[in-house]
Amino acid sequence: MAGKRRKSIQITAVALLGLIAGAGLGFSLGLLAAVRTAQFLLTDYAHELVHHAEDAGTEFKHVVDTLDHSSDGFCSDRELTTMKALTYRSVQIKDIGRMRDGMLYCTSVAGRLPKPIPLKPPAMVTTFGTAVYSGIHPYISPQDTGTILGHGSVNVLLAPYMLERWLRPGMDYMVVTMNTHTGQMTQIGGKHFPVSEQWVQSEGRMERADALLISRCSKINAMCVVTEEKKSVAKEHSSPLLWGFTLLGGAVGCAFSLAIAITLSLRHSLPQQLRRAIRRNQLTLMYQPIVSLDSEQCVGFEALVRWQDRDGMSVAPGIFVSIAEERGFIGELTTWVIKRAFHDMRELLATDRRLQLSINIAPADLANEILLETLEACAVIEGIQPEQIAIEITERSTTDLTKARSAIHELHQHGYKVHIDDFGTGFSSLSYLHELAVDAIKVDRSFTRTAGTEAVTAVILPQILSIAQSLGLEVIVEGVETDNQVQFLRNADRSLRAQGWLFGRPMPPHLAMDFVREHPGTYLHASLEQTERPDA
Known part of the structure; x- marks a missing residue:
């Protein structure tokens, strides 16, 4: 009896030791898989940022080549006009300057300077001969610091946050x-x-006590990118993976558990989460009034899509819309937004046919025939008139002028309005507006912030308003x-529409009717008084 009891205890002890050892091995393998996954994502992020940094280098080279081969006089009116056009069309460059003997004589934003300004010696000169000035207080914004790249008599001021639009949650660069x-x-x-020059050039990876780092360098210019993710963040994102390995455990199940963990990690990635959220109707729309x-x-609303990931964290629209574009399912997202927005706002749009609903689309949507089919089907189902719908496109959508013009013409033929969103920040020029035949432009908030101030860029907004008026375009600020x-805008001596937190923040659809009640106008007041107030 005692022997059987002892054997039972031994078997139980061995089983417990095996369980503990298997759990420990499983946890270790899970932690390793989490680190590898984080390294893979960091490497992918580094490659993406290098690509965008190369775009900045390409823009810089184009500016240098253009001015070096120009026959215009140094800092002449014609050369300043060329410099302004180059700055306007650039994404990563905020100002262009001309130098002689270390002195700055003119810039595209400030024009000819009253007195030449000396630049301190460059922090370094790259292998390609580009002078790099860091920690410079730019002439157009002396209270800030920035980076200037120079070559010969040409220098450019880089955008201070040129890669911020491609931020990924939990990662730094x-x-x-x-x-x-x-x-x-x-x-x-x-x-x-705090990394060494040799490590950055090696394009290696580094594991510190608290973080993972990856280095990648451009093959066409002298820029390199280092990306970082804290281990605590990587562990938090990979907690299901770690528990899965711990529970499965053991030497026999290691290979199988690793495969399952990789599958789960891919399934829980941000692109996969977004695609499932679209198909499961887990996104939301908010509506910001336009007055x-x-x-x-109130003359209309703009539909703004919002999303929270599986951890309940809000993901910025700029991030998840970019993901949908890069992974090729932006059409699914746009279709979801159109269907949901038409359904949400059908009662309000039916109450007053002069209200307008604005919907943003991506560049890829503009050339997709499914866009028009979706709009037409939803308009019929929800009883909405096409004239009440404004399709907002970005300036990036107009880079192929022929295709953009054709798509806009087709939308117009079916009664839909077309607006250019965030005007002044993209690739197109004011001369494109007449050819595109859009109905309105939406002036980017960066110009609005300078309205009525002494900022150098404050002169741009009145110029945009003047040209839009000459082309017969409506303007939404x-x-x-x-x-x-x-x-300031009312003193512009023309009818304008406006959108911003001063008038109303983005709101759920059931509050839109309340907002219209509070901003009715004479023609709408009577009909709204007879409409039953929706549930809050």
Whole structure:
């Protein structure tokens, strides 16, 4: 009896030891898989940022080549006009300057300077001969610091946050310029990481006590990118993977458990989460009012899509829309937005046929015949008139002028309005507006912020309004947040529409009717008084 009891205890002890050892091995393998997954995502992120940094280098080279081969006089009116056009068409460049003997004589934004300004010696010169000036206080914004790239008598001021639009949750980055001959390195963007020049040039990976780092360098210019993710963030994102390995455990199930963990990690990635959210109707739409500045009457709403990931964290629209574009399912997202927006706003749009609903689409949607089919089907189902729908496209959508013009013409033939969103920040020029035959432009909030101030860029907004008026275009000003901005816009001596937190923040559809009640206008007041108030 005692022997059987002892044997039972031994078997139980061995089983417990095996369970503990298997759980420990499973946890270790799970942690390793989490690190590998984080390294893969960091590497992918580094490659993406290098690609966008190369775009900045390409723009810089184009500016240098254009001005070096120009026959216009140094800082002449014609050359300043060329410099302004180059700056306007650039995404990563905020200003272009001309130098002689270390002195700055003119810039595209400020024009000819009253007195030449000396530049301090460059922090470094890259292998390609580009001078890099870091920590410079730019002439157009002396209170800030920025980075200038120079070659010969041409220099450019880079956008201070040129890669911020491609941020990924939980990850940070650093952008540097290198000289592979001298081993020099200068940071020009992002968060500072204490890493050596040799490690950055090696394009290696590093595991520290608290973080994972990856380095990748461009093959066509002297820029390198370092990406970082804290281990605590990687562990938090990979907790299901770690528990899966721990429970499965054991030497026999290691290979199988690893395959399952990789599958789960891929399944829980952000693109996969977004695609499932679209198909499961887990996104939401908010509606920001658009008002007439003359009467402060509500004239429409813009549909804004919102999404929370599986951890309940809000993901910025700029991030998940970019993911949908890169992974090729932006059409699914746009179709979902159109169907949901038409359904949400059908009662309000039927109450007053002069209200307008604005819907954003991606560049790929504009050339997709499914867009028009979806619009037509939803308009019939929900009883909405095409004239009440404004399709908002970005300037990036107009880079292929022929295709853009054809798509806009087809939308117009079916009664839909077309607006250019965030005007002034993209690739097109004002001359394109007449050829595209759009109905309105939405002035980007970056210009609104300078309205009525002494900022150098404050002169741009009145110029945009003047040209839009000459072309017969309606203007919607985004980002209106102060009374001073409203007063400035009202002094423009033309009818404008406005959108911003001063008039109303994005709201759920059931509050849109309440907002219209509070901003009715004479023609709408009577009909709304007879309409039953929706549930809050």
